[in-house]
Amino acid sequence: MKDMQKPERSKSLFRFAAPQMFYPLAGRIAPWFAGIAAILAAVGLWLGFFVAPTDAIQGDVYRVIYIHVAAAWMSMFVYMIMAFWSFVGLVMNTRLSFIMSQALAPTGAMFCFVALWTGALWGKPTWGAYWVWDARLTSQLLLLFLYLGFMALTRAIEDPRRADKAGAIIALVGAVNVPIIYFSVKWWNTLHQGASVSLDKAPSMATTMLTGMLVMALAAWAYTIAVALWRVRSLILERERHTEWVAAELNALEGKI
Amino acid sequence: MKPRSKRLMLLGGAVALLIGAVALVLTAFQENLVFFHTPTEVAEGKAPSGRTFRIGGLVEPGSIKRAADGLTVQFAITDTAKVIPVTYKGSLPDLFSEGKGAVVQGKMGPDGQFTASEVLAKHDENYMPPEAQHAVDQAQKTAKTVKQ
Amino acid sequence: MQWESWSAFWDMGGFAAFVWGSYGVTLLLVVGELILVVRRRRDTVRRLLRLRRANAAGAGGRRAFEEIVE
Numbered sequence: 001m002k003d004m005q006k007p008e009r010s011k012s013l014f015r016f017a018a019p020q021m022f023y024p025l026a027g028r029i030a031p032w033f034a035g036i037a038a039i040l041a042a043v044g045l046w047l048g049f050f051v052a053p054t055d056a057i058q059g060d061v062y063r064v065i066y067i068h069v070a071a072a073w074m075s076m077f078v079y080m081i082m083a084f085w086s087f088v089g090l091v092m093n094t095r096l097s098f099i100m101s102q103a104l105a106p107t108g109a110m111f112c113f114v115a116l117w118t119g120a121l122w123g124k125p126t127w128g129a130y131w132v133w134d135a136r137l138t139s140q141l142l143l144l145f146l147y148l149g150f151m152a153l154t155r156a157i158e159d160p161r162r163a164d165k166a167g168a169i170i171a172l173v174g175a176v177n178v179p180i181i182y183f184s185v186k187w188w189n190t191l192h193q194g195a196s197v198s199l200d201k202a203p204s205m206a207t208t209m210l211t212g213m214l215v216m217a218l219a220a221w222a223y224t225i226a227v228a229l230w231r232v233r234s235l236i237l238e239r240e241r242h243t244e245w246v247a248a249e250l251n252a253l254e255g256k257i
Numbered sequence: 258m259k260p261r262s263k264r265l266m267l268l269g270g271a272v273a274l275l276i277g278a279v280a281l282v283l284t285a286f287q288e289n290l291v292f293f294h295t296p297t298e299v300a301e302g303k304a305p306s307g308r309t310f311r312i313g314g315l316v317e318p319g320s321i322k323r324a325a326d327g328l329t330v331q332f333a334i335t336d337t338a339k340v341i342p343v344t345y346k347g348s349l350p351d352l353f354s355e356g357k358g359a360v361v362q363g364k365m366g367p368d369g370q371f372t373a374s375e376v377l378a379k380h381d382e383n384y385m386p387p388e389a390q391h392a393v394d395q396a397q398k399t400a401k402t403v404k405q
Numbered sequence: 406m407q408w409e410s411w412s413a414f415w416d417m418g419g420f421a422a423f424v425w426g427s428y429g430v431t432l433l434l435v436v437g438e439l440i441l442v443v444r445r446r447r448d449t450v451r452r453l454l455r456l457r458r459a460n461a462a463g464a465g466g467r468r469a470f471e472e473i474v475e
Contacts, residue, residue: 049407049414050407050408052407053386053387053388054387054418055384055386056385056386056389056390057380058352058384059418059419059420060417060418060419060424061417061418061420061423061424062384063417063424064424065384067428068427071431106438106441110434110438114430114431117431118427118430121422121423121424122427125350125420125423126352126380127350127352127379127380128351128352128353128375128376128377128378129375129377132292132377133292135292141281142278145274145275145278145281148270148274149271149275149278152267152270152271152274153267153271155267156270170275188291188292189295189313190292191292191293191313191360191379193379193381194382195382196384204381204382205385206385209384209385227439227442230443230446231442233446234442234445234446234449237450238449238453241456246453250450250453250454253450253454257446257447257450257451
């Protein structure tokens with residue numbers, strides 16, 4: 001990584017593909033997304049707990065849905081984004097792409113765990129079991145292992161270029177699992193119920209419940225963007241430590257941190 | 258810990274996780290891609306005989322009978338085409354009720370009676386307030402009366 | 406408003422352990438992740454500053470540099 005890249009002074013959006021340009025941009029916009037996430041979460045929880053009615057069949061335990069669904073969607077979506085950046089990175093050989101996918105992984109893993117955890121706590125009082133080995137639950141557990149495998153592998157390999165490639169391959173291969181998770185409830189007999197919200201039919205939820213759930217999902221998006229951007233900044237500094245602009249940034253930070 | 262052994266542990270962890278993942282796919286999915294069989298499949302002999310398996314369907318309305326010991330329950334599970342009688346001894350999940358989904362795990366007896374060791378409730382993807390549920394129930398009742 | 410009282414709210418229709426167990430663990434993980442992200446930023450900057458000082462120290466600092474890079 002001794003090769004120093006001259007910053008490109010292109011006017012297009014692509015100039016942000018240069019780590020040097022992206023670093024300050026990420027620092028500027030991350031707090032905004034964090035703020036949006038906090039506001040959306042507050043609104044979503046208020047809707048979910050105080051506006052939305054109780055469920056006719058399940059009672060108030062259904063209120064787990066407001067984090068369960070947001071977390072489960074996010075865990076799948078983040079993995080697809082990681083696979084996308086990995087693909088871009090492998091094809092275009094842009095370092096920032098790999099860094100993006102590595103910055104997203106811990107948050108995706110966190111949401112994946114949250115989906116499994118809240119699902120277990122929801123399953124016990126409704127199904128009568130914390131865990132069953134049906135296709136939906138098993139494939140979601142596999143997603144958690146894929147996240148952890150990706151994180152362990154990219155941290156274990158010393159050479160960043162090789163680590164990037166190895167991680168990208170896991171991300172791409174593992175992406176096959178995401179549609180399996182999503183469609184498992186359609187393709188096979190599962191204990192897990194079908195989707196309440198999907199493209200091919202009207203949502204099967206009361207409007208206030210649905211609104212609360214969607215607002216929480218948006219909060220999860222904003223949170224993920226904020227945290228990933230903050231993480232990207234640390235990764236960029238590490239990767240670009242031999243460059244002049246990082247030296248200048250360190251000068252500015254000296255004694256402040 | 259030396260950095261190298263730390264790396265080795267991480268790499269070992271990654272490999273172990275991936276092997277675990279593949280093993281999960283191969284075993285759990287092979288056995289449980291079909292989490293349960295429908296009563297029709299069971300009637301057609303498609304369910305495994307001689308070992309435990311699961312049947313999923315609706316609890317037939319009016320079929321739940323509790324024995325005198327207060328623990329043993331008899332009910333029938335149906336996919337509206339075929340009906341399988343089930344006996345079960347133990348506590349039932351809160352959402353278990355007539356006309357609702359359930360998955361029972363156990364063995365088929367030679368007399369066609371299924372002895373369950375575990376009963377799970379399967380709920381659907383509909384969420385609505387009690388008033389709306391009441392309205393839906395009324396509408397369905399009316400629709401049935403009209404049909405008859 | 407869905408609740409008769411705050412105690413009814415906290416009781417969650419008898420499902421308090423399941424509902425609050427879900428939300429509690431999620432909150433813990435989110436807060437934990439935020440702390441980790443902030444700490445990572447701090448550690449990265451400090452490590453790079455150390456590395457640079459060691460590097461500036463010249464040949465004598467060479468070994469220290471390798472240690473930090475590891």
